Amino acid sequence: MNDSVYLKERCPVWMEGAAVCLLDQRALPHKTVILRLARYEETVGAIRQMAVRGAVAIGMTGGYAMAQAALTAPENRFWEVVERARAAIGSARPTAKNLTYAVERVHAALKKAPDVPAARRLALLEAQALYRDDARMTRRIAEVGLPLLPKKKAVLTHCNAGWLACPNWGTALAPIYLAHRKGKSVFVYATETRPRGQGAKLTTWELAQEGVSHALLADTAVGHTMAQGEIGLVIVGADRIAANGDTANKIGTYGLAVLARAHRIPFYVAAPSPTFDAECPSGREIPMEERSGEEVLQVSGLNTKGEETSVRVATAGVTTRNPAFDVTPARLIAGFVTERGIVRPTKAAIRRFLNQARRRSTTPPA
Numbered sequence: 001m002n003d004s005v006y007l008k009e010r011c012p013v014w015m016e017g018a019a020v021c022l023l024d025q026r027a028l029p030h031k032t033v034i035l036r037l038a039r040y041e042e043t044v045g046a047i048r049q050m051a052v053r054g055a056v057a058i059g060m061t062g063g064y065a066m067a068q069a070a071l072t073a074p075e076n077r078f079w080e081v082v083e084r085a086r087a088a089i090g091s092a093r094p095t096a097k098n099l100t101y102a103v104e105r106v107h108a109a110l111k112k113a114p115d116v117p118a119a120r121r122l123a124l125l126e127a128q129a130l131y132r133d134d135a136r137m138t139r140r141i142a143e144v145g146l147p148l149l150p151k152k153k154a155v156l157t158h159c160n161a162g163w164l165a166c167p168n169w170g171t172a173l174a175p176i177y178l179a180h181r182k183g184k185s186v187f188v189y190a191t192e193t194r195p196r197g198q199g200a201k202l203t204t205w206e207l208a209q210e211g212v213s214h215a216l217l218a219d220t221a222v223g224h225t226m227a228q229g230e231i232g233l234v235i236v237g238a239d240r241i242a243a244n245g246d247t248a249n250k251i252g253t254y255g256l257a258v259l260a261r262a263h264r265i266p267f268y269v270a271a272p273s274p275t276f277d278a279e280c281p282s283g284r285e286i287p288m289e290e291r292s293g294e295e296v297l298q299v300s301g302l303n304t305k306g307e308e309t310s311v312r313v314a315t316a317g318v319t320t321r322n323p324a325f326d327v328t329p330a331r332l333i334a335g336f337v338t339e340r341g342i343v344r345p346t347k348a349a350i351r352r353f354l355n356q357a358r359r360r361s362t363t364p365p366a
Contacts, residue, residue, distance in 0.1 A: 003021075003034050007023065007032075009168070010163035010167065010168050010169075011131075011163075011167050011168070012025070012052065012054075012057050012060075012163065012164050012165075012167065013052060013057060013060050013061045013064060013167075014064075014131075015064050015067065015068070015124070015127070015128075016036065017071075018038070018068055018071040018072050019036045019037060019038050019068075020036075020037045020040075020042075020043045020046075020061065020064045020065060020068050021034060021035065021036050021037070022034070022035045022037070022046055022051055022052050022061065023052075023164070024046075024051045025050070025051060025052060025053055025164055025202060026049075026050060026051055028164075028201055028202055028205055029201050029202070029204070029205035030301075030302055030308065035051060037068075038072075039068070039072065040065045040066075040068045040069040040072070040085050040088070040089065041088070043061060043064070043065040043068060043089075044065060044088050044089055044092045046061070047061055047062070047065075047089075047092040047093055047099075048092050048093065050196070053160075053165065053198070054160060054161065054164060054165020054166055054237070055096040055097065055098045055099075055165065055166075055237065055238065055239040055240070055271075055275055056098050056134050056138075056165060056166035056167070056171070056272065056274075056275070057164065057165050057166060057167070058092075058093060058096050058098060058099050059096065059098030059099050059101060059102035059130070059134075059274065060098075060102065060127075060130060060131055060134060060167065062089045062090070062092070062098075062099045062100075062102045062103045063102035063103065063105065063106045063126070063127040063130040063131075064127050065085065065089045065103075066082075066085060066086065066089060066102070066103055066106035066107060066110075066123060066127065067106060067123040067124045067126070067127040069081055069082055069085035069086075069089075069123075070082055070110055070119055070120045070123035070124070071120050071123070071124065073085075075116050078116045078119070082107070082110065082119075086103055086107050089103050090103040090104075093289060094287040094288075094289050095239045095240055095248055095286065095287055095288060095289045095324070095325050096239040096240060096275075097239065097240040097241075097274065097275050097276070097277045097280075098239075098274050098275055101274040102127075102130055102274075105126060105130060106123055106126045106127050106130070109122045109123060109125070109126035110122050110123040110126070131167060134166065134167050134168075134272065135167045135168040135169075136339070137272040137273070137338075137339035138163075138166055138167065138168050138169035138170060138171065138174050138272070139168065139169055139174075140338075140339035140340075141169065141171055141174045141175070141270050141271075141272065141337055141338065141339055142169045142174035142175050142177060142178040143175075143178065144175075144337050144338065144339070144341055144342060145174060145175030145178075145235065145268070145270055145337040146175045146178050146179055146182075148175065148233060148235070148266070148268060148337070149175055149176070149179050149184070149186055149233060150232025150233050151185075152232070153229070153230060153231055153232030153233070154187045154188065154189050154230055154231050154232065155176060155186065155187070155188050155189070155231070155232070155233045155234075155235060156188075156189045156191070156217070156222065156225075156226075156231045156233070156234045156235075156256070157172050157173065157176075157188060157189070157190055157191070157199075157203065157234070157235055157236060158191045158193060158199060158234075158236045158249070158250060158252060158253055158256055159191070159193045159198045159199055159203070159236070159237065159249065159250035159252075159253070160193075160198040160199060160202035160203045160206070160237075161173055161203075161236060161237030161270065162174075162177075162202070162203060162206040162207075163206065164202050164206060165202075165237060166237070166272075170206075170237075171237040171238075171270035171271055171272070171337075172235045172236050172237045172269075172270045173203070173206065173207075174270065175235070175270075175337070176188060176207075176212060177210055177212070180210060180211065180212050185213075186212060186213070187213045187214065187215075188207055188212060188213070188214040188215075189214070189215055189217045189225065189230075189231065190203040190204050190207065190214055190215070190216055190217065191217050191218075191219050191222060191252065191256075192216060192217070192218055192219055193219065193250060193252060194219055194252070194296075195295045195296045195299075195322065196295055197299075198250065199216070200216055204216050219252055222255075222256060222259055223259050226259055226260070226262075226263040226265060227263065231263075231265055232265065233265065233266055233268070234256055234257070234260045234265055234266070234267045234268070235267075235268045235269075235270055235337070236249055236250075236253055236256070236267075236268075236269055236270070237249060237269070237270055237271060238269050238270075238271040238275050239275070239325060240275060240277050240280065240286050241269070241271060241275055241276045241277065241336065241350070242277060242280040242281060242282050242283050242285065242286060243276075243277065243278050243279070243280060243281055243282070243347060243350060243351070244281060244282045244283075244330055244346075244347050244350075245330025245333060245336075245345030245346060245347070245350060246282050246283030246284075246286070246327050246328070246329055246330050247269050247283070247327065247328045247330070247333060248283065248286045248288070248325045248326070248327050249269070249325060249326070249328065250324070250325060250326075251323050251324055251325055251326050252326070253326055253328050254326040254327060254328045254329075254332075255326075257328045257329075257332040257333065258332065260332070261332050266334040267328075267332060267333055267334055268333070268334050268335055268336070268337055269328075269333055269335075269336050269337070270336070270337040270338075271336060271337070271338065272338060272339050273338060273339065273340070273353070273354065273357035276350060276353070276354055278350075278351070278354050283327035283328075283329065284327075286325075286327060288323060288324070288325055288326075288327075289323075289324040289325060290321070290322060290323050290324065291322045291323075291324045292322065293319070293320030293321070293322050295322055296314070296320045296321075296322050297312055297313065297314050297318070297320060298310050298311065298312055298313070299311060299313055330345040330346070331345075333345040336350075336353075338353065339357075340353060340356060340357060
């Protein structure tokens, strides 16, 4: 398939031979740029540099990078290269659980192979199966979340949790897309999501592509908009969900959850089962990425001549903090929208959900 077919199918990452292909999200919304990465080291760099982002899309990319390493490793050093790739890919970004899940899933598949040719084949097949599973789960998330959408008020979402972040339907945006395709009226407020502006640059681009009615909302205007009674639901994605329900997502999510609770607006998190981390007891143990302060000090976009440019917005020499994620405590979350239904934010409910998901994944097809 050519690039346009992949994009039409709402797939942000795919493979062509041994090359990993990505829709470079740094170029959106102004340009469509496809990266073709020949080596797994390049794919790791693309993950670190946020050419691809969104927990599930990062995981897919990591799975393909493992397959890429297996396909390109010389036979006499095959296992050495595979193990080095496993470590590098799995640590490319620390917060998203889906990345280590995908890397370990592909690694486990290829380790079962009797020889190197079989290992190459199994790695690619498992990475492709990972994509199909992710796409299937997003469709179910769309169906499960559809009844939550308010009939007369807007939906608020933060950062980007659509098909750029998770193939086919997305997570937080999945019920919105399904409602729109069914002819239901839905209006979305997308926060700008400083400092990288994923809401302004990516979510509004997605919603415009789909024809969903929406408006961009400054991060600082959320409380006022809620107080005016305009918002009936907040739904966001997640990068990692701890065993007790504490949830890591893009910085600013915690503040939205606090505001939603103050205004009695239901706050839901949409995520597939691989985003849950049964080995992480609470939000305190979730590894938190802190990025370069330059992201806070600079903004980029088009000038009046339509040229891409970057400008400084702060006093010279000022120090910065730039945490990329925050943790929303389980007590502020109404529920998790998953491929197996709404899951309550409690240890017991999450444990049952993960046990069910595990049994299904290990049951051979009839």
